[in-house]
Amino acid sequence: MITKTVNSIQEALEGVSDGMTLLLGGFGLCGIPENAISELVRLGVKDLTCISNNAGVDDFGLGLLLQNRQIKKMVASYVGENDEFERQMLSGELEVELIPQGTLAERCRAAQAGFPAFYTPAGFGTEVAEGKETRAFDGKMYVLEQAVKADFSIVKAWKGDTSGNLIFKGTARNFNPNMCGAANITIAEVEELVPAGELDPNQIHIPGIFVQRIVQGSNYEKRIEQRTTRPQP
Amino acid sequence: MITKTVNSIQEALEGVSDGMTLLLGGFGLCGIPENAISELVRLGVKDLTCISNNAGVDDFGLGLLLQNRQIKKMVASYVGENDEFERQMLSGELEVELIPQGTLAERCRAAQAGFPAFYTPAGFGTEVAEGKETRAFDGKMYVLEQAVKADFSIVKAWKGDTSGNLIFKGTARNFNPNMCGAANITIAEVEELVPAGELDPNQIHIPGIFVQRIVQGSNYEKRIEQRTTRPQP
Amino acid sequence: MLDKFGIAKRIAKEVKNGYYVNLGIGIPTLVANFVRTDIEVEFQSENGILGMGPFPFEGEEDADLINAGKQTITALPGASYFDSATSFSMIRGQHVDLTILGAMEVSEDGDIANWKIPGRMVKGMGGAMDLVASADNIIVAMMHTNKAGASKLLKHCSLPLTGVRCVKKIVTNLAVLDVTKDGFKLLERAPNVSIEQIKAATDGRLVIEGEIPEMI
Amino acid sequence: MLDKFGIAKRIAKEVKNGYYVNLGIGIPTLVANFVRTDIEVEFQSENGILGMGPFPFEGEEDADLINAGKQTITALPGASYFDSATSFSMIRGQHVDLTILGAMEVSEDGDIANWKIPGRMVKGMGGAMDLVASADNIIVAMMHTNKAGASKLLKHCSLPLTGVRCVKKIVTNLAVLDVTKDGFKLLERAPNVSIEQIKAATDGRLVIEGEIPEMI
Secondary structure, eight states: OOOOBOSSHHHHTTTOOTTOEEEEOOBTTBTOOHHHHHHHHHHTOOSEEEEOSOOOBTTBTTHHHHHTTOEEEEEESOOTTOHHHHHHHHTTSSEEEEOOHHHHHHHHHHHHHTOOEEEEOTTTTSGGGTTSOEEEETTEEEEEEEOOOEEEEEEEEEEEETTOOEEOOGGGOBTHHHHTTSEEEEEEEEEEEEOTTSSOTTSOSBOGGGOSEEEEOOOOOOOOSBOOOBOOO | OOOOBOSSHHHHTTTOOTTOEEEEOOBTTBTOOHHHHHHHHHHTOOSEEEEOSOOOBTTBTTHHHHHTTOEEEEEESOOTTOHHHHHHHHTTSSEEEEOOHHHHHHHHHHHHHTOOEEEEOTTTTSGGGTTSOEEEETTEEEEEEEOOOEEEEEEEEEEEETTOOEEOOGGGOTTHHHHTTSEEEEEEEEEEEEOTTSSOTTSOSBOGGGOSEEEEOOOOOOOOSBOOOBOOO | OOOHHHHHHHHHTTOOTTEEEEEOSSHHHHHGGGSOTTSOEEEEETTTEEEEOOOOBTTOOOTTOBOTTSBBOOEEEEEEEOBHHHHHHHHHTTOOOEEEEOOSEEETTSOEEOSEETTTEEOOOTTHHHHHHHOSOEEEEOOSBOTTSOBSEESSOOSOOSBSSOOOEEEOSSEEEEEETTEEEEEEEOTTOOHHHHHHHOOSOEEOOSOOOBOO | OOOHHHHHHHHHTTOOTTEEEEEOSSHHHHHGGGSOTTSOEEEEETTTEEEEOOOOBTTOOOTTOBOTTSBBOOEEEEEEEOOHHHHHHHHHTTOOOEEEEOOSEEETTSOEEOSEETTTEEOOOTTHHHHHHHOSSEEEEOOSBOTTSOBSEESSOOSOOSBSSOOOEEEOSSEEEEEETTEEEEEEEOTTOOHHHHHHHOOSOEEOOSOOOBOO
16 A cells, blocks of 8 residues: 555645645634644645635634735635735735636535546636637527636544545535645645555445545544534433 | 435436436446346336446446347447447447547546537547547647437445445546536445445545446356466565 | 524424425524424535534534535434535536525526625635525525615515525515516515505515415 | 567556556557556546555456446455546546557558448447547557558558557567657657568658667
């Protein structure tokens, strides 16, 4: 087996530098690569283009990079939970590209899978389709969307092994598997790193071939955005 | 949960009739829907268009339907293990369309996922691209391929639950997950059918939404095409 | 006149046996509470769960188990988790039977706007553009007028669109309407709401044929 | 002159540390037996396994565990199984580092034909068209001439193509050659094979520069 383990989040992020494009997994604060985001803040790399479904909240997730003015351009589908984001966007400090969520997921998968482009119905007749080719198939209109490839893809998994195989948990899976292999280098931080052979080969969500570096994460906060409960019966 | 269980393979195949297009899972004889194929032979439905990676062997798998002259057209990627197939094809009795394996898998997935078409590099400059749109992206040439949708998709899984959730085993997975939901009705036969809730929601390969009917299979032969071993040490 | 719970309750009647349903944020989320319990229905949330259950009991929240509104949820027996690409395969591939979502504006052609107010608010479309471009069966849940009292059922949408010619049915605090080729066809009045009130609150073309019953 | 094992052994030297490798049916399958054991390599088979191991011991065959040649195999610790679409994501997305496959013909431009003889034999392309259209690093393993003694290294392929301008290196029973813009560049001779023999067996343009060493 090919060993993908690195010993620290510092080592995992080696090579990330100013002006790069990063894909970052997670939906809201669920399944985000917390260790890597902290390290990006510490590194102070700037002028980043960050592609992620959301932009975090003011004081967590990608919001930390926004507060720190490290992001030049944000590509996302929904950014409604972040005041600092809205301020930077409306003032023009931050470039923003909004993409339908399913299109974003598939543009990542297209890069992973070597498809340059695909037709999707999402966004036809809207701003999203402006400047893009549109086309009818079987009487319905579609928009041509292209693969989105990054310098680094940074994901968070539940379990991983030294060969880079990944298993995600619950809805913390979300964009993480689709972003693996959609960049020159894919970095996975995991809650539990085990030796190759300990994961059931039938239950692996992302085979190690899509991952270049895997690192044992620590101190996961896993902040909940909208704690919603019902009373005990 | 929505119940997908039917009580017999007969009930599972209700509605399959002459002239229909069927997607059938499996790679060689590995992971083929044995019960459904037997029932198709018994039903005697004819003029079928069968889309499957291979065409079985002379006396097993889709070869049984070929022997019985039930197939009008075969769409596959590799058909090298079947003399009767070769005879019918070379004599013109059988229509044949050969498709690159990865393109076949993705055309199924495109139907499952609602993409009408995508660009792939496979087959550019070959017979496969004849009559199809070709196009350059980033200096490389690609062929436009369309989703392939069938009347019925017939797959085989290892475990399934009453809600239609499926788990496959080993390399018997192959095309089976990609064909689920790529037809008007998807039928899954499984080695072990359990009540909803018994499968770990994190380990389901195909969510039940892609399956309309699930049936407990029986008497799996699981014939091996190329038994290859090494001596005991 | 209905409150948001009344709107949700009325929409719940549209949920049929065997339906997979995607519920948007806000009023649509409330619909789950009112669906008949004697039919088989599964809720999909586009962040990656099918078979979504009710909110967890206090103390049983799991940060790794949320819905698309980022709320903590539970999973019912028979649920499954999956990645975002697979989730939108369900939506785009029309495997989801019913989509219920909110809107800022709907036009008489069935266009919908719900993601952006130029210069003032841009939250993003999230999964809404994929949902409305794909679903055969889309119900909009919203107030008939906005906070300023202006109609949200228009001849043409004034805000940037989310999708074109896609909305099939609208349930508001005042009425139930189908989107037809002739315009908004009034089907039911909310309790104690007159046809005149509905006319006054509707800017787009309103089609009224025969007796319009009050919702039950 | 090499036999099929000799060809496989020579190709095995091209397999580097950290490589993911896809092996075609026939001679390529044999390559696995000769790869150095002190480097980390994983074999992918396009029917859905990464981390493929050796053939099973007699009596331990599993019908649910085969390679693309339909042979029973084993999985090494750290292996994974996946569906066909994902398998070709690995291939098309250029995550597989090296592809080794057989051929009926290769042209001096790097075109390859290996799936069809019109009117006589049509086995199908299987995964070969995806592999050759995607891989950056493709090595062809084949005999230098066919059973009738005709060269398989041609100016132009006469059979229907599998892919265009894709083959980078060829290892035959007679020689190792690179496909360059000037034609087949001879790199090594098989043991006891003369340059004249190679010239005689090569129809396409052959580039011979300097001393051509015998393979070790």
